[in-house]
Amino acid sequence: MTDETVSTWPPRRARTKGDKRYALIYETAARLFHEKGYEATTLDDLASEVGLRKGSLYHYIDSKEDLLFRIVDHTHRFFLEVVAQVVDAARSPLDEIFAIAAAHSRFAVENFYITSAFYSDRAALSADRRRAISRTRDAYEAKVRDLIREGQGRGEIADDLDPTLAARGLLGMLNSIQQRHRLSKEMTPDAVAEEYSRLCVRALRP
Amino acid sequence: MTDETVSTWPPRRARTKGDKRYALIYETAARLFHEKGYEATTLDDLASEVGLRKGSLYHYIDSKEDLLFRIVDHTHRFFLEVVAQVVDAARSPLDEIFAIAAAHSRFAVENFYITSAFYSDRAALSADRRRAISRTRDAYEAKVRDLIREGQGRGEIADDLDPTLAARGLLGMLNSIQQRHRLSKEMTPDAVAEEYSRLCVRALRP
Amino acid sequence: MTDETVSTWPPRRARTKGDKRYALIYETAARLFHEKGYEATTLDDLASEVGLRKGSLYHYIDSKEDLLFRIVDHTHRFFLEVVAQVVDAARSPLDEIFAIAAAHSRFAVENFYITSAFYSDRAALSADRRRAISRTRDAYEAKVRDLIREGQGRGEIADDLDPTLAARGLLGMLNSIQQRHRLSKEMTPDAVAEEYSRLCVRALRP
Amino acid sequence: MTDETVSTWPPRRARTKGDKRYALIYETAARLFHEKGYEATTLDDLASEVGLRKGSLYHYIDSKEDLLFRIVDHTHRFFLEVVAQVVDAARSPLDEIFAIAAAHSRFAVENFYITSAFYSDRAALSADRRRAISRTRDAYEAKVRDLIREGQGRGEIADDLDPTLAARGLLGMLNSIQQRHRLSKEMTPDAVAEEYSRLCVRALRP
DNA sequence: GATGAATGAGGTTTCATTCAT
DNA sequence: GATGAATGAAACCTCATTCAT
Numbered sequence: 112m113t114d115e116t117v118s119t120w121p122p123r124r125a126r127t128k129g130d131k132r133y134a135l136i137y138e139t140a141a142r143l144f145h146e147k148g149y150e151a152t153t154l155d156d157l158a159s160e161v162g163l164r165k166g167s168l169y170h171y172i173d174s175k176e177d178l179l180f181r182i183v184d185h186t187h188r189f190f191l192e193v194v195a196q197v198v199d200a201a202r203s204p205l206d207e208i209f210a211i212a213a214a215h216s217r218f219a220v221e222n223f224y225i226t227s228a229f230y231s232d233r234a235a236l237s238a239d240r241r242r243a244i245s246r247t248r249d250a251y252e253a254k255v256r257d258l259i260r261e262g263q264g265r266g267e268i269a270d271d272l273d274p275t276l277a278a279r280g281l282l283g284m285l286n287s288i289q290q291r292h293r294l295s296k297e298m299t300p301d302a303v304a305e306e307y308s309r310l311c312v313r314a315l316r317p
Numbered sequence: 318m319t320d321e322t323v324s325t326w327p328p329r330r331a332r333t334k335g336d337k338r339y340a341l342i343y344e345t346a347a348r349l350f351h352e353k354g355y356e357a358t359t360l361d362d363l364a365s366e367v368g369l370r371k372g373s374l375y376h377y378i379d380s381k382e383d384l385l386f387r388i389v390d391h392t393h394r395f396f397l398e399v400v401a402q403v404v405d406a407a408r409s410p411l412d413e414i415f416a417i418a419a420a421h422s423r424f425a426v427e428n429f430y431i432t433s434a435f436y437s438d439r440a441a442l443s444a445d446r447r448r449a450i451s452r453t454r455d456a457y458e459a460k461v462r463d464l465i466r467e468g469q470g471r472g473e474i475a476d477d478l479d480p481t482l483a484a485r486g487l488l489g490m491l492n493s494i495q496q497r498h499r500l501s502k503e504m505t506p507d508a509v510a511e512e513y514s515r516l517c518v519r520a521l522r523p
Numbered sequence: 524m525t526d527e528t529v530s531t532w533p534p535r536r537a538r539t540k541g542d543k544r545y546a547l548i549y550e551t552a553a554r555l556f557h558e559k560g561y562e563a564t565t566l567d568d569l570a571s572e573v574g575l576r577k578g579s580l581y582h583y584i585d586s587k588e589d590l591l592f593r594i595v596d597h598t599h600r601f602f603l604e605v606v607a608q609v610v611d612a613a614r615s616p617l618d619e620i621f622a623i624a625a626a627h628s629r630f631a632v633e634n635f636y637i638t639s640a641f642y643s644d645r646a647a648l649s650a651d652r653r654r655a656i657s658r659t660r661d662a663y664e665a666k667v668r669d670l671i672r673e674g675q676g677r678g679e680i681a682d683d684l685d686p687t688l689a690a691r692g693l694l695g696m697l698n699s700i701q702q703r704h705r706l707s708k709e710m711t712p713d714a715v716a717e718e719y720s721r722l723c724v725r726a727l728r729p
Numbered sequence: 730m731t732d733e734t735v736s737t738w739p740p741r742r743a744r745t746k747g748d749k750r751y752a753l754i755y756e757t758a759a760r761l762f763h764e765k766g767y768e769a770t771t772l773d774d775l776a777s778e779v780g781l782r783k784g785s786l787y788h789y790i791d792s793k794e795d796l797l798f799r800i801v802d803h804t805h806r807f808f809l810e811v812v813a814q815v816v817d818a819a820r821s822p823l824d825e826i827f828a829i830a831a832a833h834s835r836f837a838v839e840n841f842y843i844t845s846a847f848y849s850d851r852a853a854l855s856a857d858r859r860r861a862i863s864r865t866r867d868a869y870e871a872k873v874r875d876l877i878r879e880g881q882g883r884g885e886i887a888d889d890l891d892p893t894l895a896a897r898g899l900l901g902m903l904n905s906i907q908q909r910h911r912l913s914k915e916m917t918p919d920a921v922a923e924e925y926s927r928l929c930v931r932a933l934r935p
Numbered sequence: 936g937a938t939g940a941a942t943g944a945g946g947t948t949t950c951a952t953t954c955a956t
Numbered sequence: 957g958a959t960g961a962a963t964g965a966a967a968c969c970t971c972a973t974t975c976a977t
Binding site (some may be wrong): 163 | 351353354355356357392438440441475477478479482483485486487488489490491492493494496497498506508512513515516517519521522
Binding site for chain 2 (some may be wrong): 945946947948949950
């Protein structure tokens, strides 16, 4: 669980030639969890979509919960990376928020299946894992909140906003993307990213 | 399913007089669905929280799915009513959006359990019922989209926004409220409503 | 359970003014058992057909099984009476068989609901009661078998028939009546009785 | 449901090779349905008789009702085949009836468990399946009725019999066989078949 | 690696029966 | 006499998981 890098999807296990099927299983699982919910998705559903029998899945996964965790965890790590990258002192807080919103949106459109699981099926995770996910979410939210505060200090962001509420509002908006938008000709990642980050920064301006 | 009024919760069964247990069951169910998800909530959980045995629940519900539907349907009807009420020619489109956002937010904070089920467990509903819910959501979204277009026509709302994307963004934000906010001394319905409707209208301004 | 007379239906309990409803319950139960089977008939079904709620039935019955037993037991006693009445030394064995077959047929057409339960839902009865029913059936069969043997002795009945098999065959035929025939203008008890007793005696002739 | 042949029992599933347990399940189910009735037989009963746990049965069956249907359907198909085979222009109608009765009887004695379910637990089947079974029974009855009519035309069968009633009477007799007779040293299929077909043709003769 | 068989725990639902009102 | 509420046992069925082959 510690050897995956954020930039590969699905998270790698051993480097075997079964990697292609391995990827297929994780992608299909993410889609099914998105479509039917984690609890309502059976391993039989998953197995038959990837052309295996139920029992054979256990060559690729440890458990159903572990499958969910790996998917969630991947999104998780990606968001951490995003935040890390935009911490760039050269930019203003509002610019950072714009950059975060754009990266978040783009990722959500491109990976809407896996993003979808991020906030919806936490209940199925073990208490430990759930706590881990919550910690990341809180850190993410805290980062945005701090940027808002900083922006208020600099007069870039309206004074009358409550930083906590505003941060949650913006992230709530960004986290709804994968519910409604998916890749299509009109709905390019860039178009969506542009629109949502615009909404975010305008909402904050004095 | 057609005789409930929006203003009573939980939806009343015709023949039942002031049935406290009936109300308790629906409220507890809404809370449990919120906390653990619909699939992960068992009727045993529900029964023991309301002080009954599993079998006894069936005096009050038809099925687990029906229980979910009644909860979702109630939110459903409330949102329709909200939209109906703000159709007030005297106001400008932006004012209407503000009014919708405020009413939506206030309801979400006051009824976060039942609102929570609205967008999260649709998958568990029968195809028919799911379609019914989707239709309402689409109508709601359409209303907001039209107001945005109208506001753009009047120059009240920024021209460079895509009305569809913007409408979804705002509603996505509003629908995230119950995930993060619940009633407390600092988190009054009014405070949240004020903040979120402010974010909404500011996000749209030219 | 011992105070009922064969000639009244339904079996009487206390002589109260609720007797009409009492009768209705037993008749309706017999019909439902016939239509859906004993196990598949619920007391809710029965209650709603007689215009009561489930709990109220218990003013009229002791238990569901008891209800079945009373119905079966009544048929039971009737057949015993039939056999007793035709034991008339003046007649020949074949005439007695004719008389039994005619009485049996007529009863089956007139009371097809209650007759139907006789042979079909024995499994639901307690071991004791099941044994009691079997004993009567065996006595009934023995009577017919003996008449066949006697008829063979007198040359009235074909020698090459096995009395046991033949008796079972005839009774099997008679017991199938209520499965296929019910009262109608063409299907009068007399017409059916005539036909079936004719088949019985002809089947036996040398 | 369409690939089974009449000559194999239990109905084979396409992919299964010589599966002894599969056969055992169907045979045991037929016996239990015969002994206790369909509704009163639980899958726990069945599972423990075949040495499995309840859940494991579902590798072999789709549902309890499906299990019943397959058993009933098999008898069903057998009777159709019997009727088809005796359609032999060379024989007289009475000979055909004799042949049908003999084949029916022999099958009933040899397969009394599965035959037993044929006419007793129809109520448990879905409306569609029940209708299918009734259609076959009616066709079977119609065949016998027509043979009786034809025989009357030729003077082989008594004129005063009603073909419908007589056909039902004979089939009622044949369908009672498995209630009372099962394989034993004295009760060979041939002895029973001989006796019952004799009763049938004698009952009809002028 | 793949599978069919088996499991066992647990889920929703039904229903005969009891009882206070 | 009638009922609504409650019960608890048991029913059918599902499914994640294990394992021998």
